[in-house]
Amino acid sequence: MFAGPYATKLLADMGAEIIRVECAARSGRGGMLPRMKPGGIFGSSFPDGDTGERSYNRFAYYNEVNRNKYAITLDLTKPLGVAVLKRLVKISDVVVENFTPRVMGNFGLDYPILKGVNPQIIMISMSGYGQDGPYRDYVTYGEGIEAMVGLSKLTGYPHRGPLKPGVAYADATSGLHAAFAILAALRYRRLTGKGNYIDLSMREAVTPLVGEFIMDYVTNGRVAMPMGNRHPSMAPHGCYRSRGEDSWLVIAISSDEEWRSFCHVMGDPPWTEDERFADTLSRWQNQEELDQLIEDWTSQYDHYELMNRLQQAGVKAGAVLDVAELMEDPHLRERGFFERLSHPEAGTHLYPGLSWRMAVTPGRLRLPAPCFGEHNQYVFGELLGMSEEELLRMAEEGVTASEPLLWEEDFSSLGEVPEMEA
Amino acid sequence: MPDQALSGLLVLDLSEDISGPYCAKLLADYGAEVIKIEVPGWGDSSRRRGPFPGDQPHQERSGLFLFLNTNKKGITLNIKSGSGVEIFKRLVEGADIVVENFRPGVMAGLGLDYEALVEVKPSLIMTSISYFGQRGPYRDYQGSDIVAQAMGGWMQLTGDPALEPLKLPGSQAEFQAGLNAAVATLCAVYLRDQSGEGQQIDVSLQEAVASILESAVAMYSYSRFVRRRMGSRHHLQCPSRAMPCKDGWIHVQAGANWDHFATFLETPELMQPRLASILRYRYADEVEGLIQPWLESREAGEIFSSAQEWRIPFAMVLGIDELMEDRQYKARGFFQEMGHPVAGRFTYPGAPFRMSETPWQGRRAPLLGEHNEEIYCEGLGFSKGDLARLRENGVI
Missing domain, CATH: 3.30.1540.10 (formyl-coa transferase, domain 3)
Incomplete structure (x- = not known):
């Protein structure tokens, strides 16, 4: 899932200082893999198809969405980890998390507690189904949300089964709504000095995007069915073969x-x-x-x-552009949409740039995605003023980690980690 | 003290159809005062698009318009007339934000580009949404939702590999652009509140689409791999797809623990190392074949509930008609009823997120020109006689 990481990517691109809080069991990086060249789609997630010495710093899925951010490690199942997180909350503006609802409470880090630490804190919880109601504790990924709002059923050709959007649509959409919510809360705080707690159910954030179908149902009782590439009123309206392979x-x-x-x-x-x-x-x-x-x-x-x-x-x-054509598209090139970043372990590559252009504060890709624990020294030492001894103690007690756990399971199992904007 | 997060912001919404109106709707739903400006006698194109109750077209009864313009005030103004331009500038004097989605160059042609408007209101934020952006070789190309989905890269990633690339249903590129525009606008508000400086924002549908290709760009950069459409499968997770069950479809997803998943499905064959590996997507046919019989003997609702008891992230593949009956939406009161003097009472999608201090509120969309008197007379000091003359001359 990258609903949370996508929300903070948008803010990071605009200049916010984002600190990703990761731990050995949950890094969002897929964990550690032995060095290999697995080939296929999975292999292509790593530079030159090679997982390298530290696969977790070379994973495309992570590196694309976490540019412009810092990363620290902190084990929130340990009391010292929780105590240090609270010190970070004290100097932060926003906490973003997308655990299932009970997790932050179990850590002793729910909103009432964080508000006690920093009365102006803005906290956003991005769960699948929201912080209350019968599905509160249900687990889901973005694809499940697409199914639960009717998008999967509508994505398809007439009279064939449900497909899915080929991109993480529910995640991105929730991330965009979350970024909007955070910015709205920041404005309210500027005017009133008050923080805010935002309960974002991914399902509810995606539902407005099927609004036109919902309105057809409520006004006419008509249940929308997949219509492929056709349009309710335009014709011709479709996707046509052109010369060449799959063109x-x-x-x-x-x-x-x-x-x-x-x-x-x-x-x-x-x-x-x-x-x-x-x-x-x-x-x-x-x-x-x-x-x-x-x-x-x-x-x-x-x-x-x-x-x-x-x-x-x-x-x-x-x-209809495939990704190779997209990256060569003369229009996007002239607009400078794709930007190059040099990553110490993944090399120099192009990534999607800013999602919009602002004349005065354009934003840019200024930092590659962080390596695992890369900013522990900066965040704990410089921002929190912790001593070398304290850092050592955290490492000894396993509150910080030097590498993620082995990637034994499906990479998606690792779920999400809280992120903070300091 | 403001009662909503965006109270006190004044937005002029010149946009129509979906992208701009969704941007302005988000601002309005969270407290900004949004004045929707429509062409006299004609209005937003979504007023003609429907869906209409009983399929009877009526400019005040389009479901799409009613949904996208909640919480806005509505006035009419012909900004293509000389006096319309002058009146618009007077409105800009009091505004914080202008949202527009004309084709690039139209605002400049009317003498209403950012350079002109900033003369009137130095701290103005102007959010422009277009298919390909305000500059570049495709600037003047015609767009539509499907064109943006194709040119932004979604279509080649969506659909059955044996069939043509597929668009996402509805108008998703339009919505994405609206969402991006709304976030960008609040970023500009954040800057303006600090420095007093406004700015122009250029949102392109093509780029809004290309921004969310789920690592396809990085995968190409890293290894020259060109990802293509994979039907209902996910490119890395296996299984993650809709599969047939006894009474329809169920979204199957393994979740955190493969052994746990195999145990739940009473299918120990899944535990062989080849299939337990993260590389099992290579054997997707085999994995799905092993699961299928178990699914086929059970109903979707039963599978969903029991999977969730096991904390396995299955989901229901719901139709639009099933949303309103869903007990989670109901328990949270997501859908909101709103009345409308011409269209009647309908249920609308509610808040996309909830803020503890500043609740979302739903007020119906405006009638065409409903707030002319309020905005022009109370706001700008026109007399009722002025209003009648402007109406006669087709300015409002």
Whole structure:
């Protein structure tokens, strides 16, 4: 899951100082692996397919979303770990956690306690189902949330089974709402001096995004079904094969004027005069035949070439980009969307840059994702003023750790760790 | 003392359809005063999009509009007229934020670009949302939700590998842009409160989509691996997918402990080292084949409850009709009823998150031009006669 890490990524990119609190059992890094070149998708999560000496510092999943952050280790199952965390809470503005609801309480770190430590603290708890109600203690990942809000059932082709968004959609969406909540709470605190406790149920944060389907149900009793790439009113509206292996183009036409421009780009073949395609309604009703005829044409051309030709004629069209094409896309390159970061153990690579552009405070990728425990000295020594002896004691008692536990289980099992903005 | 987190912020919402309105809705739902500015007699395009009760189009009854414009005030103003531009500038004098999602260049064409508006209000924050952003070679390209999903990289990652790439349902790229815009706007408010300086924000749907490809970018950077769509499977976790059961579908997910999962499913074959390994995704067919018979003899509700008793993260694959009946939403009072003088009483999605000190509140969306008198007469000091003249001239 990266709902929490995505929320703090957004704030980190804008300049907030984020301290990730990790421990040997829960680092969000997938734990320690023996050195290997596992190949396949899993192998490709590591630079050059090699897990390296310290796999946990080279894991793509972690390194992409944790840039611009610091990381410390702290075992919150130990009293000293809890005591040190409270010292950090004292100097922090925000605590972000996405455990199931009982965990922070079990640590002795729930909101009433943290508020006692720092009355102005803003705490956000990001759980699957919220801090109360019958599902309070239910466990879930983002994919489960997508299923529970109706997104999985709607993601699909007509008359086939449910699929899922190919990206961690519930996590990202919850992370965005969480970042918004934190910023709103910071403003309220600036005006009133008061903190806030934010209860974010991932499921409730994702539900508004199926709002149009909910409104159709409440107004008409209509239960939305998957409609593939089609649109309730536009036609043609779909994804069409273009020249090359697994290469595709999307086209969306919303008016007769666009339809005429589209036909013109195709060279006005006789079939476009057919009365089955004369207006939006008839095009919509005859999409099956229409899509086949369009694809006979699109499949002869490169998707970029067609997109540019159609766009120049005022037709909404786009190449379906795979990640390699995306990173070469001339528009994103000119906008400087992807940014390069040098990581001491993962090397120099491109990552997705800022999600938006701000004229005065653009933000940037200034720090690579932290190595495990990389900022213990800075955070405990400089920020908290702890002595060498105290640091040594923490290490001896296993409150801090030098490496994560072995990665014996599915990497996703490691769940999340609290993060803090100092 | 402000009673909501964003009380005291004044937002002019010039946007339409989904992206900008969702951004402004979030601001409004948490306390900002949002004035939605619509074209006289015509309004936001989502007023024509529906869904409409009984499928009867009516500009005050579009479910999409009603949902996306809660807590806003509504006025009409033709900013494409000379007096409209002047009136808009007077509104800007008192505003903190302008949200717009015109095609790039439209605001400049009206003499209402950031440079012009900052003359009127030096600390203004202006949030512009567009398909491809305010600069770059595709700046003037036409967009739509599916185009942004394709060009941002979601579609090649979604869908069945044997079929065409698939978009996410509804208008998810639009919503993502709105969410990004809302977060960016509050970042700008944070800066302005410290330095007094406003700024312009450029949100692109393509980039909003490309920002959340779940490590696909890093995986390509690290090893030149081009991830592609995998149906309902996850690229690393196995199993993590919807699977058929006795009465429909269930989302199957292993969770923390593989042995525990295998025990729950009464399928000891899953414990062989090859399948217990994190590399088991290579044998996904085999893993799923072993699980399938157990699922097929049980109903989804039963599997879900018992999995949760074992603390295994299964989930129900729900349809939209099942959401409103769900006991968790009910217990938390998530869905909110709101009345509307023309559309009637409906249930709406409620707060996406809850703040202990500053509760969310739901007030219905405005009628077209409903607050003209309040904003123009009480706010800007126009007389009722002025209002009538402006109306006659098509300015409001």
